[in-house]
Each structure stands twice: as C-alpha cells, then as structure tokens.
Amino acid sequence: MTQTQTQPVPPSPSGPERLLEVRDLHVEFRTREGVAKAVNGVSLDVAEGETLAVLGESGSGKSVTAQAVMGILDTPPGRVTGGRILFEGRDLLALREEERRSVRGARMAMIFQDALSALNPVLSVGYQLGEMFRVHRGSSRKEARERAVELMERVRIPAARTRVDDYPHQFSGGMRQRIMIAMALALEPRLIIADEPTTALDVTVQAQVMELLADLQREFRMGLILITHDLGVVADVADEIVVMYAGRVVESAPVRELYRAPAHPYTKGLLDSIPRLDQKGQQLDAVKGLPPSLLRIPPGCGFHPRCPVARPLCHADEPPLYEVGRGRASACHFWEELLDAE
Amino acid sequence: MQSDSLDGTARPQDGEGLGVLPEKEPPAPHAPREAILEVRDLVRHFPLTQGVVVKRQVGAVKAVDGVSFDLRRGETLGLVGESGCGKSTVAKLVTSLETPTAGSILYKGEDVTRLSGRALKAVRRNIQMVFQDPYTSLNPRMTVGDIVGEPFDIHPEAAPRGERRRRVQELLDVVGLNPEYVNRYPHQFSGGQRQRIGIARGLALRPEVIVADEPVSALDVSVQAQVVNLMERLQDEFGLSYVFIAHDLSVVRHISDRVGVMYLGKIVEIGTEREIYEHPTHPYTQALLSAVPVPDPSAGERRTRIVLEGDVPSPANPPSGCRFRTRCWRAADRCAQEEPVLQVPAVLRHAEGPAHHPSACHYAEEKERIVPG
Incomplete structure (x- = not known):
C-alpha cells in the first residue's frame, strides 16, 4: 500500500515468515491439438502479510499457476508435470488428496473473479458461508448461521442479519464479491489467492473492494496473491510483482522499482501501451503482434517475435531469470541495456 | 513505434489502394466544426410489467432520462x-x-427519430x-x-x-x-x-x-x-x-476530444477532455476519477482518494432531486428536492478557464489532486 510506507520491508525469501514457495512449477494440458504448456518453470515466494501480484495477459499462465497452488486444477486435461509447492513447510504436491483438502479452505483460500458463477444460486448466502464451519469445524447449523452473520458484518455488508437468508x-x-471475500476469510487462512477479484466490478465499487481486502489482509497478516492483468490495481496494493508471459516468469521486482525501471521489454511494452488517466498522451506504443499459442511457444525467449530489441541470440537461447538487482530478476538477455536506458 | 499490423509485416500507413472508397475531404483541423449529431432531451424508458395473461405496467426502468449532447x-x-x-x-x-420514448436526434439537422x-x-x-x-x-x-x-x-x-x-x-x-x-x-x-x-x-x-x-x-x-x-x-x-x-x-x-460523464440515465458533467479530467466540478466525476487506479506506485501520495459508499441505485426507482445524492458526500436538503440542471454552475459562471463547463450539481466546485499531477 502506498499510504503505509512505514511498513517493514518484506522479509527476505529465506526469512522465517515465508509462507509459500513455488519452485520450477510445470503444468501441461493435454488437448486434441497437442500438449499446451501453460506453466513452464514458475517460481515464486509469498511471505506472511505480503501481497504478491501476478501480472499477465490471458494465456500467460497466471490463473493456472494459482489453480495448481490451490489444488483445483482440472485434471485431466491439466497435469502438474514438475516442480514443488511448499506451503508452511510441506510439499503440497506430495500430499494425498484428503490431506490436501484439509489445507484448502482452512489454510489457503481463493477468491474468484466472477462471484455470480462461483456462488451457488439455489442456496442462501448464509447457508454457503455457514457451510465452511459445518464442514471444516463441525459446527451446528445455528452456530454456523451466527458465524455467517459475523462474517458478513466483517466485510461490511449493511443489515447483515436480515440479509443472511438472501x-x-x-x-x-x-456485495457478491464481498461475500466471496467473507467465504475465503471464514476459516482465517494464512494465504489468500485472489484471481482478478475486481475485474467484473465498476470502478467505484472496485475501489471499495480493494480497500476492504487490503484492510483485512493487514488485520490478519495473511499472505495475498493478487492475480490480475490491470497494471493500475497492482500499483496501489502490491509489495512485489511477478510478470508472466507464455507460462514463464519474465520479471519479478518490488512494485516501485518495476514501475520506475522495468527490466524486461515485455513489462516495458505493457507500461507503454496503457493509456494513462493522468496524461493525455500521444499515440500509444502498442506491443506488436499477439501472445503465442501455448501449443507452440516460440523457441528461445518466448517473447522474441514481439520484442523490439530481439537479436539472434534470443531466437536460440532461452534466457534464465537473471538477478538484476536486490530482489529483482529479469528473463531478458539484454536487461542491462534496458536498465541503462532508463 | 508504429505497430498496427498483426502479422508483423509493414503495411502502408496511408490509404493506398483505397480509391474505391470515395475520398471525403477531411475537415481542416482548426476550422470551426459544425455539429453532425445533435441529441436533445433523449429519453428511453423500458416498461416493467406484471401479470402473465393481462400485462399491466407497474413502472419503468429509466435507462436514459433526458440526455443532450452535440457531436461535432x-x-x-x-x-x-x-x-x-x-x-x-x-x-x-x-x-x-432502439426507439426513444421522447426526445430528438438531429443528424445534419434532420430528426432521425421521426x-x-x-x-x-x-x-x-x-x-x-x-x-x-x-x-x-x-x-x-x-x-x-x-x-x-x-x-x-x-x-x-x-x-x-x-x-x-x-x-x-x-x-x-x-x-x-x-x-x-x-x-x-x-x-x-x-x-x-x-x-x-x-x-x-x-x-x-x-x-x-x-x-x-x-x-x-x-x-x-x-x-x-x-x-x-x-x-x-x-x-x-x-x-x-x-x-x-x-x-x-x-x-x-x-x-x-470531449467527454460526457453519465450517472443513472443522465449526463452529469460534460466538457473537453481537459476540463473533465483536470478540472472536474461534479462530485461524481471527482469520485470516479479518484477511484481509477493509476499505474504508478508513488501516485497515491499525490492524490485525494474518494471512496464512495454503496452501489448505484436502481434506475427503476431513482432518488428524487439529484440522483447522485444518496452516495454524495456533499449532499444537502436542497439536493433531494431540486434536480440540478446540466449547465455551467452559477458559482463558476464568472470563472475563467477550464472550470467553466456544464456540471449538474448545486454545489459544484473544483477539487484539488483528483488525478495525480
């Protein structure tokens, strides 16, 4: 948050508060046309109380990464083909399904984009909120309903007691998105994954929901993974950002540094291509071309066909994630030139 | 970087081979432009009915309720x-x-709705x-x-x-x-x-x-x-x-070039791009602009955040007087009784410069730092 500059610096990845550690995650989808490589070696870390934004366009693998962490990947056709997901010290991929289920909802929870389709239309919201307590905590119906009202109040739904049966x-x-947030918070998880939580909302309502989410996160010191395509939303709330393209992390950095001086041409292209509210710009510097099909990711650097600085090396060699500064990494062979040019 | 082409190949920028499409004279950039469309008091209500066999109207969704603007x-x-x-x-x-319930749309002076x-x-x-x-x-x-x-x-x-x-x-x-x-x-x-x-x-x-x-x-x-x-x-x-x-x-x-801001079926503020974005005088426009996330992490310190309460009311039953009053932090008794007209507000009538533009608010005024400068 930009208002809370006095917040302590997020702990280094080796600190004791580390909550989630994803290492070299690979996810594939077997389709009729071939194998779609949705996630290709993604690593990321989230600490307690930290907000990590995962930024990318459709098809970048950001949502699939979240689903793999959450353990809700459609299997088949999806399959985790490699990597580790360490959460509170345990490798989630090594757990049996029953053990996984006890983590899901209780220790980590997810907020979906489209609250209307994520909620069951034939059950009252009170029932659906209460279900969390009945299933995971064995509460009685009456107790569960009471907790549902509390949750609705906590996410600032007016007249919660009269609306619990709606x-x-x-x-x-x-309001529906608030109920989704309430449901995610119900069992006080340590990690929340929010997949485009405000994309379907109007801008004034979006501001309310983001503010609520940030307040609750501070209160509970949860880790938050915010998945989004919106560079504006991220700037306001995230501590760290990873930018994904074609299933890979192409850049990761603390939020301020990424906006000040992007170290990957894709990030730079994204920043240059959005119109700014605070600037009446001239022509937008659009990124040329289209994101690649995941069935045919270009060899070498996946971004090279669209990249303004691509050279022959980029066609042949897949760039590793170079360390480009303190807590910063970029998967571009020519990151130095980019940073020097700023 | 000019990169319109999707296949990545260069293509001519100007209308080469467009001969078949009859060329029209583009307007001189600084010539006074006439209005090509004049929309006046446009209204569109969608009836709400009750009953299966005998339908009777029980109300109307006032989707558009008196909108006027010119397109030059x-x-x-x-x-x-x-x-x-x-x-x-x-x-x-x-x-x-759609056919309007009332109002007119003049295209080059001719009323299209008739x-x-x-x-x-x-x-x-x-x-x-x-x-x-x-x-x-x-x-x-x-x-x-x-x-x-x-x-x-x-x-x-x-x-x-x-x-x-x-x-x-x-x-x-x-x-x-x-x-x-x-x-x-x-x-x-x-x-x-x-x-x-x-x-x-x-x-x-x-x-x-x-x-x-x-x-x-x-x-x-x-x-x-x-x-x-x-x-x-x-x-x-x-x-x-x-x-x-x-x-x-x-x-x-x-x-x-120009922007109109709509709320519940009405235009609440209209002006040039600069007037609206840099000198908004209607509280709704101000709230709307202040809520837009800006891709700049340091912008937060340079701007006022206005977070509105509640949701947009139903257009089937809009609030009396000013429609924005239920979410407005400046609302007074007058706002419930008297509907503000979209005109240059009296308080700003003598103001020179970009605050001088139509805004449908009794208490219109400029507010600092809505958009980070």
Missing part, C-alpha cells in the same frame, strides 16, 4:  | 459511466437500434456501430468476407455486386488484416483481430459517424493499444466522428 442474485456485484 | 464533425465524444448508467442505451438510440422506411435506411448507412464483444457480435457461421460484406447486401447501392469482394479485401487491409483471410471464419482469429473485423464492417458503408460501444474492453492490454491506435488512424484517414463509449476512464481520456 440468495446471491439478490445482491449487487460488489 | 471529426471529433470524438467519449461517454463514460458505470454499468447501468445508460451509456449503451444511448448508443443504441443514436444508431436507431424517419422511417427509405429515409431512415439512408441515415443508418451513415451512422454505424462497433460492438463490445468481438466474440458474440460476429456470426460464427459466416466467413469474414460475408460479415464485412453484409452491409453491401443491405445497401446494394453502396457497391456494385462485382466489386464487393475487392472492397471487402480493401477494408481488411485498411484495418490491418491480411486481405487473403476473406474466407476464414471468426473463430480462427484472436480477440483483437475480431475487433478489427467488427471495425471493418462498421467502415464498409463509409459512414460519417461511428458509435463504438466498449470497443476495447474485452481485449488484452497489449492488444487494446493496437485497436485504439487503429481507430485513431481511421478517424484521421476518413474524417470520422466517433461516439466512444467505455467504462475505462483512461482509454476515454486518451481518445476523446
């Missing part, structure tokens, strides 16, 4:  | 607002896809639309050639039969698609390419006005800029006037 369609989009 | 030749008028504010209904009314038959058809030819969702606005069973050429079936006078295929290919070329793709189907294209197809279809009849309803909202960030650049290029090339409807205030600022 159905999802009786709430506005912003 | 060669300019882009942006309309912004949140969902349910009526901006898409305005688009449908202006393109004669036309029918051949006369209406002639006007429609000149006012075309580009839709939001490139996935549902193109018929999946038609080839791209048929989609882009369909306007010629409806208006056969626009192109002789034998020339249509060539025209379609030219149109594809103009919007940056490979002209050889005429026989492909929409599913073979990406979202950005489909939106280009939709734009090519909108251009086919050489309209003077294009109403674009959220034309880039469904597109990825990097592709969005390509389509915005394309629309700007086409405007210069063909002297088009745009009504550009979007909820993304940053995109609207980028493309618009």
Whole structure:
C-alpha cells in the first residue's frame, strides 16, 4: 500500500515468515491439438502479510499457476508435470488428496473473479458461508448461521442479519464479491489467492473492494496473491510483482522499482501501451503482434517475435531469470541495456 | 513505434489502394466544426410489467432520462459511466437500434427519430456501430468476407455486386488484416483481430459517424493499444466522428476530444477532455476519477482518494432531486428536492478557464489532486 510506507520491508525469501514457495512449477494440458504448456518453470515466494501480484495477459499462465497452488486444477486435461509447492513447510504436491483438502479452505483460500458463477444460486448466502464451519469445524447449523452473520458484518455488508437468508442474485456485484471475500476469510487462512477479484466490478465499487481486502489482509497478516492483468490495481496494493508471459516468469521486482525501471521489454511494452488517466498522451506504443499459442511457444525467449530489441541470440537461447538487482530478476538477455536506458 | 499490423509485416500507413472508397475531404483541423449529431432531451424508458395473461405496467426502468449532447464533425465524444448508467442505451438510440420514448436526434439537422422506411435506411448507412464483444457480435457461421460484406447486401447501392469482394479485401487491409483471410471464419482469429473485423464492417458503408460501444474492453492490454491506435488512424484517414463509449476512464481520456460523464440515465458533467479530467466540478466525476487506479506506485501520495459508499441505485426507482445524492458526500436538503440542471454552475459562471463547463450539481466546485499531477 502506498499510504503505509512505514511498513517493514518484506522479509527476505529465506526469512522465517515465508509462507509459500513455488519452485520450477510445470503444468501441461493435454488437448486434441497437442500438449499446451501453460506453466513452464514458475517460481515464486509469498511471505506472511505480503501481497504478491501476478501480472499477465490471458494465456500467460497466471490463473493456472494459482489453480495448481490451490489444488483445483482440472485434471485431466491439466497435469502438474514438475516442480514443488511448499506451503508452511510441506510439499503440497506430495500430499494425498484428503490431506490436501484439509489445507484448502482452512489454510489457503481463493477468491474468484466472477462471484455470480462461483456462488451457488439455489442456496442462501448464509447457508454457503455457514457451510465452511459445518464442514471444516463441525459446527451446528445455528452456530454456523451466527458465524455467517459475523462474517458478513466483517466485510461490511449493511443489515447483515436480515440479509443472511438472501440468495446471491439478490445482491449487487460488489456485495457478491464481498461475500466471496467473507467465504475465503471464514476459516482465517494464512494465504489468500485472489484471481482478478475486481475485474467484473465498476470502478467505484472496485475501489471499495480493494480497500476492504487490503484492510483485512493487514488485520490478519495473511499472505495475498493478487492475480490480475490491470497494471493500475497492482500499483496501489502490491509489495512485489511477478510478470508472466507464455507460462514463464519474465520479471519479478518490488512494485516501485518495476514501475520506475522495468527490466524486461515485455513489462516495458505493457507500461507503454496503457493509456494513462493522468496524461493525455500521444499515440500509444502498442506491443506488436499477439501472445503465442501455448501449443507452440516460440523457441528461445518466448517473447522474441514481439520484442523490439530481439537479436539472434534470443531466437536460440532461452534466457534464465537473471538477478538484476536486490530482489529483482529479469528473463531478458539484454536487461542491462534496458536498465541503462532508463 | 508504429505497430498496427498483426502479422508483423509493414503495411502502408496511408490509404493506398483505397480509391474505391470515395475520398471525403477531411475537415481542416482548426476550422470551426459544425455539429453532425445533435441529441436533445433523449429519453428511453423500458416498461416493467406484471401479470402473465393481462400485462399491466407497474413502472419503468429509466435507462436514459433526458440526455443532450452535440457531436461535432471529426471529433470524438467519449461517454463514460458505470454499468447501468445508460451509456449503451444511448448508443443504441443514436444508431436507431432502439426507439426513444421522447426526445430528438438531429443528424445534419434532420430528426432521425421521426424517419422511417427509405429515409431512415439512408441515415443508418451513415451512422454505424462497433460492438463490445468481438466474440458474440460476429456470426460464427459466416466467413469474414460475408460479415464485412453484409452491409453491401443491405445497401446494394453502396457497391456494385462485382466489386464487393475487392472492397471487402480493401477494408481488411485498411484495418490491418491480411486481405487473403476473406474466407476464414471468426473463430480462427484472436480477440483483437475480431475487433478489427467488427471495425471493418462498421467502415464498409463509409459512414460519417461511428458509435463504438466498449470497443476495447474485452481485449488484452497489449492488444487494446493496437485497436485504439487503429481507430485513431481511421478517424484521421476518413474524417470520422466517433461516439466512444467505455467504462475505462483512461482509454476515454486518451481518445476523446470531449467527454460526457453519465450517472443513472443522465449526463452529469460534460466538457473537453481537459476540463473533465483536470478540472472536474461534479462530485461524481471527482469520485470516479479518484477511484481509477493509476499505474504508478508513488501516485497515491499525490492524490485525494474518494471512496464512495454503496452501489448505484436502481434506475427503476431513482432518488428524487439529484440522483447522485444518496452516495454524495456533499449532499444537502436542497439536493433531494431540486434536480440540478446540466449547465455551467452559477458559482463558476464568472470563472475563467477550464472550470467553466456544464456540471449538474448545486454545489459544484473544483477539487484539488483528483488525478495525480
């Protein structure tokens, strides 16, 4: 958060508060046309109380990464083909399904983009919120309902007690998203994964929901993974950013440094291609071309066909994630030139 | 970097090979521009009925409730607002896809709402639309050639039969698609390419006005800029006037010359791009602008954040007086009784400069640091 500059610097990845550690994750989808390589060696870390933004366009693998961490990948056709997901010291990929289920919801929870389709339309919101307590905590119906009201109050739904028996369609989009947040918070998880939580909302409501999410995160000191395509939303709330392209992390950095001086041409292209509210710009510097098909990711650097600084090396050699500064990494052979040019 | 082309190959920037599309004189940049569209007191109510056998009207959704604006030749008028504010209904009314409940739409001085038959058809030819969702606005069973050429079936006078295929290919070329793709189907294209197809279809009849309803909202960030650049290029090339409807205030600022802000079926503030974005005087505009996330982590310290309470009220039962008063932090008794008129507010009437523009608020005033400077 930009308002809270006095916040302590997020701990280094080796610190004791590390919550989630994803290492070299690979996910594939077997389709009729071939194998779609959705995630190709993604590594990321989230510490307690930290907000990590995963930024990317559609098809970049950001949502699939989240689903793999959460353990809700559609299998088949999806399959985790490599890597480790360490959460609170345990490798989630090595757990049996029952053990995994006890983690999901209780220790880590997810907020989906489209609250209307994520909620069951034929059950009241109170029932769906209470279900968390009945299933995971063995609460009685009455107790569960009481906790549901508390949760609704916590996410600032007015007149929660009278609305607890209402159905999802009786709430506005912003209210439904609050209920999703309430459901994710129910069992006080340590990690929340929010997949485009405000994309479907109007801008004034988006501001309310993001503020709520940030407040609750501070209160509970949860780790938050914010998956989004919106560079604006990220700038306001994230501590760290990883930028994904064609299933790979192409850049990771503390939020301020990424915006000040991007170290990957894709990040730079994204920043240059968005119109700014605070600037009446001239022509937008669009990134040329289209993101690649995951069935045919270009050899070498996946971004080279669209890259303005690509050279022959980029066609042949896949760049590793170079360390380009303190806590910063870029998967571009020519990151030095980019940073020097700033 | 000029990079409109999708296949990465360079293509001519100016209308090479556009000879078939009759050239129109683009307006001189500084000549006073006349209004090509004058919308006055436009109203569209959708009746709410009850009863299955005997239907009776129990109310109305006041989707558009008294909207007036001018569109000048060669300019882009942006309309912004949140969902349910009526901006898409305005688009449908202006393109004669909906019939207004009241009000008039003058196209070159002629009231479109009173036309029918051949006369209406002639006007429609000149006012075309580009839709939001490139996935549902193109018929999946038609080839791209048929989609882009369909306007010629409806208006056969626009192109002789034998020339249509060539025209379609030219149109594809103009919007940056490979002209050889005429026989492909929409599913073979990406979202950005489909939106280009939709734009090519909108251009086919050489309209003077294009109403674009959220034309880039469904597109990825990097592709969005390509389509915005394309629309700007086409405007210069063909002297088009745009009504550009979007909820993304940053995109609207980028493309618009003038901007109208809508709330619950009404325009609450209208002015030039600079007047609205740098000197907003209506509390709703201020709140809206202050809520837009800016891709700059240090911007937060340089701007005032106004987070509105609650949601937009139902347009079936809008609040009395000023419709924004239920969410407004400046609302007073007067706001519930007296509906503010969209005019230059009395307090700012003698103000020189950009605060001097129509704003429908009794207590209009400038507010500092809404948009980070």
